Amino acid sequence: MAEELVFYSNPMSRGRIARWMLEEVGAPYRTEWLTFDGSMKSPEFLAINPMGKVPTIRHGQTVVTEAAAICAYLADAFPQAGLAPPPEKRGDYYRWLFFAAGPLEMAVSLKAFGIEVPRKRERSIGCGSYAAVMGALSLAVTRCPYIAGDNFTAADVYVGAHISWGLQFGSLEPRPEFKAYWDRLKERPASKRATAIDDEEMHRQLQAAKG
CATH class of the missing domain: 1.20.1050.10 (Glutathione S-transferase Yfyf (Class Pi); Chain A, domain 2)
Structure with missing residues (x-):
C-alpha cells in the first residue's frame, strides 16, 4: 500500500507553490486546510511543524516543511513524474x-x-x-x-x-x-488545476468570514 500523502495548507499562503508541485507529481494526496491564527497554532499541528506555518506535507512518517524543500522532496519521491534532472x-x-x-x-x-x-x-x-x-x-x-x-x-x-x-x-x-x-x-x-483548487477554497473562506 502506498504511503499516505497529506498536504497542510491555506489558499492564501505559499501553500499554492506546493499545491502546484503536487499537481505536477500526479500522486493522490489529501488536503488539510488550516487557519492562520487557529489550527496552524494548535498543539496537534505544532507537533508536525513547530513553526506553525504552511505549506507542510506528511508522506507516511516523513514530514517536510518549506516550499522549496517540498518541491525538491516530491521530485525525488516520485521520480516517474520526471521533475528533477539526473x-x-x-x-x-x-x-x-x-x-x-x-x-x-x-x-x-x-x-x-x-x-x-x-x-x-x-x-x-x-x-x-x-x-x-x-x-x-x-x-x-x-x-x-x-x-x-x-x-x-x-x-x-x-x-x-x-x-x-x-x-x-x-x-x-x-x-x-x-x-x-x-x-x-x-x-x-497542473498549474491551472492547482489554482482552481486554491481559488475555490479561498472564495469559500472569504464567504464564510462574511457570515
Missing part, C-alpha cells in the same frame, strides 16, 4: 531553486518593508542588493527555456511561482524576460 546534471536545478528560496525572497521582502541595505553592508547579507538579485534572476530565466535546461523541473515550479507573484503584486521589476518566462509556465495543466 543527479549529475543538477547544478542549475539546485542553484536556482535555492537562489529563489534565499536571496530572491530576502531581497523582495526587504524591498517590500522599505528596508534598504547600505552599500557598504551588502557583503554582510545573503542577497547583496535588490539590483544584483534582479540581474541574476534575469540571467536564470534567459539562459535556457527552463531553469535547469531544456526540460521543466521542480525548480521551475518554485521560481515560476515567485515570478508570477512578483509580477502580479509589483514586487519584481516588470522585465520582459520575467513575463516571457512566466508565459511559458502559466498554461501548464
